[in-house]
Amino acid sequence: MVKLHNAAINPGGEIEKRRAFVQIADLTGSFGLASTAATLYVFGRNVAPPVPAISVPGVTFKGLKVPNGAASLSQQDYDVFDGNVYLVCLEPGVSWRHYYAGGTATAGNMVETQGTNKGVTVRTYQSKMYAVIGKLLYFSAVNDPMQWDAGTGHGYINLSLQDSDSETLTALEVYYDKLAVFSSEAIQIWAVDPDPLQNAFTQLLRSTGTFAPRSPLQYGSGDVLYLDESGVRSVKARDSSNSAAVSDIGSPVDPALLALRRAKGDAYMNGGIALLEPSVGRFWLVFANEIYVLSYFPGPKITAWSHYSLEFTVAQAVACAGRIFLRGTNDKLYVYGGNDNQQYDNCGVEVRLPYLSGKKPGHAKIYEAVDMTVSGTWEARVSYNFNQPDAEEVVGTFTQPTWNQGRAELTGYASHISMRFYNSDASAASLSNIAIHYKLADEEQ
Numbered sequence: 212m213v214k215l216h217n218a219a220i221n222p223g224g225e226i227e228k229r230r231a232f233v234q235i236a237d238l239t240g241s242f243g244l245a246s247t248a249a250t251l252y253v254f255g256r257n258v259a260p261p262v263p264a265i266s267v268p269g270v271t272f273k274g275l276k277v278p279n280g281a282a283s284l285s286q287q288d289y290d291v292f293d294g295n296v297y298l299v300c301l302e303p304g305v306s307w308r309h310y311y312a313g314g315t316a317t318a319g320n321m322v323e324t325q326g327t328n329k330g331v332t333v334r335t336y337q338s339k340m341y342a343v344i345g346k347l348l349y350f351s352a353v354n355d356p357m358q359w360d361a362g363t364g365h366g367y368i369n370l371s372l373q374d375s376d377s378e379t380l381t382a383l384e385v386y387y388d389k390l391a392v393f394s395s396e397a398i399q400i401w402a403v404d405p406d407p408l409q410n411a412f413t414q415l416l417r418s419t420g421t422f423a424p425r426s427p428l429q430y431g432s433g434d435v436l437y438l439d440e441s442g443v444r445s446v447k448a449r450d451s452s453n454s455a456a457v458s459d460i461g462s463p464v465d466p467a468l469l470a471l472r473r474a475k476g477d478a479y480m481n482g483g484i485a486l487l488e489p490s491v492g493r494f495w496l497v498f499a500n501e502i503y504v505l506s507y508f509p510g511p512k513i514t515a516w517s518h519y520s521l522e523f524t525v526a527q528a529v530a531c532a533g534r535i536f537l538r539g540t541n542d543k544l545y546v547y548g549g550n551d552n553q554q555y556d557n558c559g560v561e562v563r564l565p566y567l568s569g570k571k572p573g574h575a576k577i578y579e580a581v582d583m584t585v586s587g588t589w590e591a592r593v594s595y596n597f598n599q600p601d602a603e604e605v606v607g608t609f610t611q612p613t614w615n616q617g618r619a620e621l622t623g624y625a626s627h628i629s630m631r632f633y634n635s636d637a638s639a640a641s642l643s644n645i646a647i648h649y650k651l652a653d654e655e656q
Contacts, residue, residue, distance in 0.1 A: 214563035231556035243286030246531035343380035384427035428485035580618035587640025595625035
């Protein structure tokens with residue numbers, strides 16, 4: 212497939228229109244967005260933030276007061292420790308602040324931890340909180356994310372001693388039973404333990420890494436997807452030993468991401484947030500104005516990238532209780548699919564197939580008709596000239612399967628054909644299969 216815009220592939224191999232991003236709340240008076248298993252959180256700068264009512268089934272909405280009144284304070288990262296939010300904030304020109312809603316915190320409040328200035332991104336693993344900043348990997352005391360300067364098991368590791376490309380660490384993610392520590396130019400794999408003396412360096416992957424601290428995400432059985440400067444890459448097991456290797460799972464979409472980097476700049480790309488769409492397990496890479504989506508289903512051998520456009524600018528994105536929530540820079544809260552997860556909009560779907568030759572590229576063909584299985588409304592178009600890929604002829608508009616209903620006529624004479632499909636209404640739509648009827652110009656087919 213050449214282009215899949217505002218749609219994705221389902222596990223059955225069908226193309227499905229994406230659902231709508233529906234505004235459900237105004238979050239003015241708060242900042243940030245985080246989640247635990249079934250609770251969404253926003254934060255107030257030294258005040259209890261207002262909490263609007265939302266009606267998404269299974270989701271509770273709460274506010275937490277951060278003990279810092281700086282108007283410039285902004286959320287940079289978060290994780291969950293013992294069911295409570297651990298928040299990393301940036302106070303520009305001052306420090307990287309760490310706050311925790313457990314331990315000595317009272318209900319509705321957060322407390323500042325000793326992790327302040329010890330990390331720009333954090334990850335919970337093996338009864339500790341881990342963080343990276345500069346060339347150092349810090350870790351808290353065992354079972355106590357408040358304690359980073361004292362307590363059993365706290366400490367740090369200078370990762371630049373293992374490799375000179377690890378001077379500026381950017382991100383963390385769990386890789387099988389180990390911890391992957393990213394810089395922009397290398398990835399170190401560490402076996403970590405509650406006892407710091409048992410921490411062990413196990414592997415180095417060079418000439419790859421990330422500048423986007425929230426892009427690494429454990430995906431599937433334990434592999435880690437992340438945004439490299441050249442596109443999306445995956446740290447995956449090479450064999451049964453789980454030794455890591457880098458794969459180019461993002462190669463089909465790399466040209467689009469490189470073009471996006473040239474157009475929008477490094478800061479835009481480095482803000483990418485990786486999520487797992489809970490309903491079907493798709494990988495989402497959320498940028499400020501668009502989302503790149505990987506539909507990867509090994510059983511039916513499906514690997515497909517698609518692109519969703521947005522009509523608002525994303526500040527934060529989280530998954531909670533089987534749903535995806537986005538906070539806009541306009542302080543509005545959006546949920547994918549609406550409250551009932553069944554809402555659609557006129558987002559403008561485009562499906563473009565490659566130029567197909569019927570395995571006989573050197574033969575001219577007389578194209579006669581096309582059949583398809585569809586639901587919703589699709590306008591079908593066709594192109595016969597791959598030297599002019601945007602030159603299209605309208606075939607017709609279809610709202611039901613065409614099989615046994617009379618085929619849609621084609622009038623092309625060419626060696627190749629490319630079908631395109633467009634949806635432009637606010638209803639659900641799917642495209643299951645397409646059959647092109649033709650005969651060779653010099654023989655019957």
